[in-house]
Amino acid sequence: MASKEVRDLFVNYLKEHAHRITNERFLILDAAMDADGHFDADELYFKMKNDYLKVSRATVYKTLELMSECGLLTKHNFKGDRTRFETKYGRNVHYHIICMSCNKILEFEAPNVEELQDKVCKENNLKSIDHTLQVFATCNEKDKCENYKEHVAENGGN
Numbered sequence: 001m002a003s004k005e006v007r008d009l010f011v012n013y014l015k016e017h018a019h020r021i022t023n024e025r026f027l028i029l030d031a032a033m034d035a036d037g038h039f040d041a042d043e044l045y046f047k048m049k050n051d052y053l054k055v056s057r058a059t060v061y062k063t064l065e066l067m068s069e070c071g072l073l074t075k076h077n078f079k080g081d082r083t084r085f086e087t088k089y090g091r092n093v094h095y096h097i098i099c100m101s102c103n104k105i106l107e108f109e110a111p112n113v114e115e116l117q118d119k120v121c122k123e124n125n126l127k128s129i130d131h132t133l134q135v136f137a138t139c140n141e142k143d144k145c146e147n148y149k150e151h152v153a154e155n156g157g158n
């Protein structure tokens with residue numbers, strides 16, 4: 001269940017941007033705020049269907065987009081994977097390491113990353129709006145990794 005603050009924030013956003021405020025959107029808001037980890041729109045849609053909640057798939061997709069726009073969710077595009085969402089509201093800034101074989105996602109915090117980018121932005125007279133850091137990896141222990149495949153490092157950077 002979404003807290004009152006979260007509901008208010010969402011309602012204000014919908015009003016400001018002239019989006020309809022519907023009961024269906026509140027059901028999706030609650031389900032998304034209760035969801036664990038990094039979920040995609042279909043996972044949430046099917047979970048809600050299993051819970052006998054009447055929502056359309058298109059509205060789930062649209063509502064998750066709106067929740068990202070108003071800062072309640074973070075939207076991730078992990079290499080080749082479907083778009084995933086996670087709760088942003090009330091969470092610390094964190095980053096992700098993704099196993100390219102089993103899609104296991106590890107989260108970590110790194111305040112020094114934020115410090116560094118603030119410094120570089122400042123030095124170049126830029127204001128940071130958003131940032132992301134994703135590390136793609138493979139599990140070291142083959143037997144603990146579902147779908148283990150050898151991955152060769154790509155030539156990253158210049």
Ligand SMILES: [Zn+2]
Nearest residue numbers: 086094096107
């Ligand atoms: Zn995360």
Ligand SMILES: [Zn+2]
Nearest residue numbers: 099102139145
């Ligand atoms: Zn793995």
